[in-house]
Amino acid sequence: MATKTISDVRPSVLPPAAGHAGLRGVIASEITKLRSVRSTYWTLAALLIISIGVGVAVMAGESSSLTNNVGNKAGFDGTQVSLIPFFEIGQLIIAVLGAMVITSEYSTGMIRTSLTAMPRRGTVYAAKAIVFTSVTLVISLITSFIAFFAGQAMVASTGVGASLFGTVKIPANAIFNGPGSPGSPPKVTLQGTDVISASSVLSAVIGTALFVTLVAVIAFGLGAIIRHTAGTITTVIGVMFIVPVLVQLLPDNWRWDIMRFFPDSAGRVISVTVPGGGNAHLWSSWPQMIVTACYALVLLAVGAYLFRKRDA
Amino acid sequence: MIEVRGLTKRYGAKTAVDGLTFGVEPGKVTGFLGPNGAGKTTTMRCILGLDYPDEGTVAVDGKAYSELGYPMREVGALLDAKAVHGGRSAYNHLLCLAQTNSLPKRRVGEVLELVGLTEVAGKRSKGFSLGMSQRLGIAATLLGDPKVLMFDEPVNGLDPEGILWIRNLMRALAAEDRTVFVSSHLMSEMEHTADHLIVIGRGKLIADCTMRDFIAGSSGASVRVRTPSTEALARAVAAKGATAAANEDGSIEVRGMTTEQLGDLAFGEGIRVHELTTVQASLEEAFMELTASSVEYRADVPAGQQPSTTIGSGV
Numbered sequence: 071m072a073t074k075t076i077s078d079v080r081p082s083v084l085p086p087a088a089g090h091a092g093l094r095g096v097i098a099s100e101i102t103k104l105r106s107v108r109s110t111y112w113t114l115a116a117l118l119i120i121s122i123g124v125g126v127a128v129m130a131g132e133s134s135s136l137t138n139n140v141g142n143k144a145g146f147d148g149t150q151v152s153l154i155p156f157f158e159i160g161q162l163i164i165a166v167l168g169a170m171v172i173t174s175e176y177s178t179g180m181i182r183t184s185l186t187a188m189p190r191r192g193t194v195y196a197a198k199a200i201v202f203t204s205v206t207l208v209i210s211l212i213t214s215f216i217a218f219f220a221g222q223a224m225v226a227s228t229g230v231g232a233s234l235f236g237t238v239k240i241p242a243n244a245i246f247n248g249p250g251s252p253g254s255p256p257k258v259t260l261q262g263t264d265v266i267s268a269s270s271v272l273s274a275v276i277g278t279a280l281f282v283t284l285v286a287v288i289a290f291g292l293g294a295i296i297r298h299t300a301g302t303i304t305t306v307i308g309v310m311f312i313v314p315v316l317v318q319l320l321p322d323n324w325r326w327d328i329m330r331f332f333p334d335s336a337g338r339v340i341s342v343t344v345p346g347g348g349n350a351h352l353w354s355s356w357p358q359m360i361v362t363a364c365y366a367l368v369l370l371a372v373g374a375y376l377f378r379k380r381d382a
Numbered sequence: 383m384i385e386v387r388g389l390t391k392r393y394g395a396k397t398a399v400d401g402l403t404f405g406v407e408p409g410k411v412t413g414f415l416g417p418n419g420a421g422k423t424t425t426m427r428c429i430l431g432l433d434y435p436d437e438g439t440v441a442v443d444g445k446a447y448s449e450l451g452y453p454m455r456e457v458g459a460l461l462d463a464k465a466v467h468g469g470r471s472a473y474n475h476l477l478c479l480a481q482t483n484s485l486p487k488r489r490v491g492e493v494l495e496l497v498g499l500t501e502v503a504g505k506r507s508k509g510f511s512l513g514m515s516q517r518l519g520i521a522a523t524l525l526g527d528p529k530v531l532m533f534d535e536p537v538n539g540l541d542p543e544g545i546l547w548i549r550n551l552m553r554a555l556a557a558e559d560r561t562v563f564v565s566s567h568l569m570s571e572m573e574h575t576a577d578h579l580i581v582i583g584r585g586k587l588i589a590d591c592t593m594r595d596f597i598a599g600s601s602g603a604s605v606r607v608r609t610p611s612t613e614a615l616a617r618a619v620a621a622k623g624a625t626a627a628a629n630e631d632g633s634i635e636v637r638g639m640t641t642e643q644l645g646d647l648a649f650g651e652g653i654r655v656h657e658l659t660t661v662q663a664s665l666e667e668a669f670m671e672l673t674a675s676s677v678e679y680r681a682d683v684p685a686g687q688q689p690s691t692t693i694g695s696g697v
Contacts, residue, residue, distance in 0.1 A: 179465030
């Protein structure tokens with residue numbers, strides 16, 4: 071088979087190198103790692119298909135409901151409804167990728183090979199975080215915008231679809247005037263006007279993508295701490311889905327005060343565009359996003375510390 | 383040039399490496415021998431900065447591994463051929479490693495050719511046989527054309543052709559004045575490859591010598607003799623201060639005398655001799671003798687006398 075010897079492939083071709091191997095090369099390496107395994111494509115495809123596909127399906131359902139019962143038009147937040155599948159389900163899918171970017175190195179043993187090639191662990195960790203976060207941000211923005219546009223197309227005929235290119239006015243309230251004739255919707259009168267500006271829509275679409283990216287970073291940080299794929303994903307589900315549900319069991323007067331400090335709460339408010347449509351107990355969109363960002367940064371930092379400190 | 387000074391590494395209560403000091407010189411193959419669990423892998427992991435020593439220092443060309451400018455140009459190390467992401471193709475695996483050290487892309491094709499994996503470069507490595515994985519791992523070590531090479535049990539599980547290939551490769555690398563440091567738990571693997579030996583047991587240095595000295599220092603030759611007058615000869619041997627032990631086939635094994643001395647002795651005593659043979663102790667025996675007291679797991683030790691049982695992480 072291999073009859074060649076080392077001297078047959080004299081690496082006289084290896085150019086001299088000065089200084090230190092640094093971040094740039096490791097970033098290139100991490101891009102190669104990410105693009106050369108199938109799981110990356112599967113998860114990103116799942117993110118796009120589920121976020122957009124379910125979003126379109128939900129909006130198609132809304133379209134008929136808005137047509138059949140005009141009362142539903144009052145306060146209808148087309149932006150938020152089209153993005154719900156993205157920030158509720160999509161965040162979990164991208165969290166799987168965030169965890170695997172780092173835990174797969176441990177489950178396969180690749181980490182030992184990676185750190186032998188580049189023993190400066192801070193550089194390896196930084197490159198991984200930069201590449202993964204960048205890719206996630208770009209894919210999340212693409213998903214968010216497509217889900218938004220495709221969703222609004224579904225409700226275009228109803229006149230209450232959101233727009234990124236101009237102000238949309240929707241009815242603020244629906245007054246119930248008694249039941250309609252059998253088989254038809256109740257009689258309602260629409261009152262008042264909510265003004266949805268293009269800038270609030272843009273903020274919601276971009277903000278939701280940022281929120282999903284932050285959740286992915288949380289998963290990445292947890293992955294570096296836990297170093298185990300299943301354990302990391304379970305923890306992410308626990309933090310983002312199960313703890314918030316458990317908190318619902320607490321007495322109302324203090325559960326909202328706690329909810330503000332949960333990483334998932336930003337998802338509930340960032341996509342809101344209708345004035346007064348947010349949650350009165352939570353902070354407004356961007357302050358609530360800062361809470362999520364703090365979780366992401368702290369977990370990223372703890373992950374970095376442990377990545378450097380522990381035996382590989 | 384690898385220097386290990388006073389290296390101690392503990393995993394919990396178990397001391398895997400215990401005050402180890404040795405150096406590995408360029409231009410020869412240095413065998414790193416010890417029974418399973420002796421601390422060979424742990425030592426190599428500490429040299430590479432994968433594990434942090436509890437005490438002592440390790441240096442490659444005078445520097446800590448993590449301070450090497452372009453580590454892959456200085457050191458090529460293969461600890462575990464299966465430590466790759468199986469979903470990645472051989473080419474992409476090598477490419478992502480090369481990129482960390484800014485090595486040119488064409489190096490990937492060159493080392494793939496060198497190890498004979500060009501045809502499967504695009505295949506995902508999870509389908510590779512152990513032999514192919516070893517070749518892929520060795521390709522990775524050669525990417526940066528390093529001056530120092532380290533292999534942990536490189537021939538484990540290989541077929542004879544693969545073993546021969548690795549032996550020749552190691553010899554060729556040493557002939558080019560590189561430092562070649564190879565671990566094994568089998569003396570027979572080192573017999574034809576290593577110039578120098580570092581033997582450890584239970585994390586401690588047992589021997590650090592040339593292969594020649596190791597052979598000379600072993601208890602060495604014995605003489606097998608067959609005679610109808612076994613008892614008379616045994617008495618005569620004992621009278622001369624040598625030892626005689628009976629073999630199962632009726633011959634006796636004499637230590638402490640050469641064939642000439644034994645022949646003359648038998649002649650002088652008037653004992654007829656039917657066979658007189660020098661038996662060279664194999665290196666394997668010498669190695670086992672040397673490490674006998676430091677074997678981590680032994681089947682024949684009664685439970686009460688078991689040396690501190692441990693869960694071996696440094697296989």
